[in-house]
Amino acid sequence: MERRRIATALTLAAAVFLAASMAWDGARAAGKDAPPRVTSTEGDRTSAEITVYNVGLGLVKDRRNVTLPAGESTLLFMDVASQVIPSSVSVRSVKEGDALSVLEQNYEYDLLSAAKLLEKYVGRTVRIRYRSPYTDREDEKEAKVLAYNDGQPVLSIDNEVTFGVPGNYIFPEVPRDLIARPTLSWLLGAKESGRRELEALYLTNGMTWRADYVLVLGADEDRADLSGWVTLDNRSGATFLSARLKLVAGDVNRVREDLGRRGYAGAAKAVMAMEAAPQFKESELFEYHLYALSRPTDVKNNQSKQVGLLAAEGVPVKKEYVFYGADHYYRARLTGEIVRNQKVPVFLLFRNDKASRLGMPLPKGIVRVYKRDKEDALQFVGENSIDHTPKEEKVRLKLGDAFDVVGDRKQTDWKVVSANTYEAAYEISLRNHKKEGVTVRVVEPIPGEWKILDATHSHEKEDSGTAVFAVKVDPDREVKLRYRVRIRY
Numbered sequence: 001m002e003r004r005r006i007a008t009a010l011t012l013a014a015a016v017f018l019a020a021s022m023a024w025d026g027a028r029a030a031g032k033d034a035p036p037r038v039t040s041t042e043g044d045r046t047s048a049e050i051t052v053y054n055v056g057l058g059l060v061k062d063r064r065n066v067t068l069p070a071g072e073s074t075l076l077f078m079d080v081a082s083q084v085i086p087s088s089v090s091v092r093s094v095k096e097g098d099a100l101s102v103l104e105q106n107y108e109y110d111l112l113s114a115a116k117l118l119e120k121y122v123g124r125t126v127r128i129r130y131r132s133p134y135t136d137r138e139d140e141k142e143a144k145v146l147a148y149n150d151g152q153p154v155l156s157i158d159n160e161v162t163f164g165v166p167g168n169y170i171f172p173e174v175p176r177d178l179i180a181r182p183t184l185s186w187l188l189g190a191k192e193s194g195r196r197e198l199e200a201l202y203l204t205n206g207m208t209w210r211a212d213y214v215l216v217l218g219a220d221e222d223r224a225d226l227s228g229w230v231t232l233d234n235r236s237g238a239t240f241l242s243a244r245l246k247l248v249a250g251d252v253n254r255v256r257e258d259l260g261r262r263g264y265a266g267a268a269k270a271v272m273a274m275e276a277a278p279q280f281k282e283s284e285l286f287e288y289h290l291y292a293l294s295r296p297t298d299v300k301n302n303q304s305k306q307v308g309l310l311a312a313e314g315v316p317v318k319k320e321y322v323f324y325g326a327d328h329y330y331r332a333r334l335t336g337e338i339v340r341n342q343k344v345p346v347f348l349l350f351r352n353d354k355a356s357r358l359g360m361p362l363p364k365g366i367v368r369v370y371k372r373d374k375e376d377a378l379q380f381v382g383e384n385s386i387d388h389t390p391k392e393e394k395v396r397l398k399l400g401d402a403f404d405v406v407g408d409r410k411q412t413d414w415k416v417v418s419a420n421t422y423e424a425a426y427e428i429s430l431r432n433h434k435k436e437g438v439t440v441r442v443v444e445p446i447p448g449e450w451k452i453l454d455a456t457h458s459h460e461k462e463d464s465g466t467a468v469f470a471v472k473v474d475p476d477r478e479v480k481l482r483y484r485v486r487i488r489y
Helices: 002-029 114-120
Strands: 037-040 045-053 057-068 071-078 090-093 100-108 125-131 138-149 152-157 160-163 168-170 183-190 194-205 207-217 223-234 240-249 280-285 288-293 297-299 303-316 318-324 338-342 345-352 365-372 378-386 393-401 405-418 421-432 438-445 449-455 459-463 466-473 477-488
Touching: 037 057, 045 207, 057 071, 057 207, 090 100, 114 138, 114 168, 183 194, 207 303, 207 378, 223 240, 223 345, 297 303, 303 345, 365 393, 405 438, 405 477, 421 438, 421 466, 449 466, 466 477
Parallel strands: 037 071, 045 240, 207 365, 318 438
Antiparallel strands: 045 057, 057 194, 071 183, 090 194, 100 183, 125 138, 125 168, 138 152, 152 160, 207 223, 223 303, 240 288, 240 297, 280 288, 318 345, 338 405, 345 393, 365 378, 378 393, 405 421, 421 477, 438 466, 449 477, 459 466
């Protein structure tokens, strides 16, 4: 029964194909040829606007002057991005009231290649030019392409079937449905002939951008110079000269269907050029932020481009040392167990506000931090990524672990008060081997309901599960923080 249904379906498909072919042949016999073709290349472009999102997506607005005949015509719109998302494409006449209708829309991606030519010539005759190994002379033979599978053409030459024939294939013409480059195609209807400006709008994968920041610490490490750069990466397959460039910063949602076709993104390293001036004007767009470049620029295919985003001098910064505890320290008896030479991470903090000579929404990216050594040469001291940061918010960068500040931890007591209540005591030893004093924030994540009964240093209850002690440690000294806590689960 299943075989019978398949055979019936194939028979119907063949009948439909035959009917369509007969209808086309009849139309041609009656003089009804295909609509005239109009080809447009980047040479017709009057302007281009590119909006790039930091999710691997670009929005292209491509305006061109095109001459169309009256009635129906097929417009081949060449030099578009090879990673265009076909379902996002639209075209319109820039002139209001222009009687132009779009009857069909296609994306032609069957690109010209040797393999595609052989596929299209299956059942047709080509010529093969080869050099005879016996006479060392070039000769030509006609061959019919019987099949082309797995990169190997099967040929009929002199009534014999063969394959693997060496030589150059010569084709009489390029098939009509093969094109040399990605092309958008529209079947248009125009009431009047003439020259008109059209705008094609489409989304493309393979475009992305990111922000890179360079922060140079001052000698006293309480001020810094910050510069921001936009790194634009274009792998879309198209070049846009003198384009208006806009960037959108924010977490734009994308449907999984488009994500699967996303182009890869590259990222150039930030350059050390503090003299670069900001060239983008920032504004709000929906729930995101838009950055518009103040001048046209060339967006070339397979190119990474960097443009200055911001520059600020004398930004107030603060260095912070943090000694972290762990939740499991409070859940069992650990008397006598010592955690020695625990690392102390060091952070750099600043506020993104006008008082700090900033105040512009900062797109997510990597902040690379440098400081001058005694010979006035810049040295790299760490980097950290930041998320999209609105104005008036703090920026906190982890640069690494302090070399000369370390600590030990041990539990000195553990006592059961009742079935679900415990008391525990801890000692944290902090040692500073630097030439200047430091303040270490001791951050203790305490589970359950808790209360610190006594301590050598004052604490702040940062939230329901965190106690924070600020411990000052003088140069080449050791300070011990001791405290007792009651915990109820």
